[in-house]
Amino acid sequence: MFPATLLTLMAGSVAAAFFGLLDERVGSRSKEVFSSIILAIALYTLYNLYVSVDGGVVVFTIGAGPPLAACFEVDALSIFMAACTVFLALLCTVYSARYMEHDTRLAEYYSLLLSMTAGMVGVAFAGDMFTLFVFWELMCISSYVLVAFRKERWAPIEAGFKYLIMSAIGATMILFGMAFLYGMTGTLNFAQMSETLSEVGGGFWVLVAFAALFIGFGIKAAVVPMHTWLPDAHPEAPSPISAMLSGMVIETGLYGFIRLLYVVFIPNAAMVDGGLATFKVTVGFFAAVTMIVGNVMALLQKDIKRLLAYSSIAQIGYMLIGVAAATEFGLRGCFLHVLNHSLMKGLAFLAAGAIVHQLGTRNLDEIKGVGKRMPITMMALTIAVLGLGGVPGTAGFISKFILFASAVGAGMPILTVLGVLNSAFSMAYYLPMLKNLVTTPTRDFSQVKEAPASMLVPMCIMAALIILIGIYPAPAVQFAHMASEAVTTKLSTYIEAIVRAVLG
């Protein structure tokens, strides 16, 4: 049986296309309303699932059950990722209603947006690699088309093709990693792999599988040597899609990696030379490189959305610090930063999108001084950008503090130093960007109006949440704590649930 959230999203994705066709005949706007309602229902079913999971694990089997057939295994971490995804998708759908109003082929747009969300939720719920791979590709294929959605211009096509080639290589690398794990353990189920991997020898092949999976998920998560598609694809997509891509899609790549690393590799780390340290140093090295390259490249940008895209790479570097720490505390910071980043970067892209929508340009020099004409957008962008920079009082400060503190606890103080320096350095491009927007205009902006209300409302909700988490972080930290516990201290619950399902 499929989880209700996933079923809602997949059925909604199909139905949205029919509502789109209806709209083309009648001229109504039912598909926007329908997509928003579907996402709201998905959020409600997710809450029900959260109540029934209750810190444990719920297993959904399809057909015969775990040893051979696919299964979904929902724990607190899955709920966490799915909640971030569906919430962001809901806000982006509401925003899209006015942002995309001048585009054609909107039936496909909403259908693909829902199927991309379904893919991400499916990846979060997957209990075995087979399910993960199928939903992974559902997410990927939808996002290729969405990046290249405005095909009448050359830039989205070029970005989309680069994205497709890189991401397809990533998917094959994941398939390779899957194949090696399958060859060693004879199963694709996460829990069973974790159980049986220690019984087979061959540390070398474990490392090959790890490397293949790291490259595969790393391409999607834009870890630095594999990041080249991101600064093209994210700015060229329509802004709500940029918000989804930067906010959750790259984090889904990170999620896949964390799930594999913490469920399969780290419990069996003794098989590899150097054990746990090998995994920690590898991830830590890439964390350092990713945040440095992301920040330095962001400094050089003249295009507001491209700047934000490079800043996403740097934020992935911060999240990897928490993964490298390999402690519950580090992962808590990592997941809290996933939540915060989905709000902050999502908001930054939506606000930048509002400016692009009203002005038609993305060049920072040409939008100089527009902030005075669009005060609410400007306020939202300021909150988002200060959050990304980690200013106290915003959500970004809390998660960065936990991340950097966890690196000290894990015996990697060098990552803390690099993280703090990078975080300070990132203000060197965030602040000039903000100053640029409120300075004296060089062009006549008297015709420019504030963005429409249906675009401002999602932005204001996100801005309020960023401030709220910054001032009163306890519930969000608790939510992230439950998610990180699921793959560290409560991992045995996750594994036993499947083992029990197989036996009885």
Add this chain to the structure above:
Amino acid sequence: MLSTYVYLMFAFALVFIGLYCLSAKRNMIRMLFGVEILLNAANLCFIAFSSRWSPHVDALGHAVAIMSIIIGGCVIAVGLSMILNAYRHYKTLDVKELRRLRW
């Protein structure tokens, strides 16, 4: 019966051919061939490993291979439609011409 390592060697050979194809070829359609070759190498691994476990062949490996062929077909279809659109904009299939986006 051949050892699994023989199949693995062929799979690795296919990986290198695929990566060579992706890095050396300038034609966009040939780059999609490279992706397809990589995908087939991974499928070959699954098929090879599926006969390794039980006296009879394990169906799970075959199921994954068939599913990944289907998904690969979808990716190639999207890729070809993008190439079609790229050709309309650039009037060439040379991937070196797709360099207007920089930094």
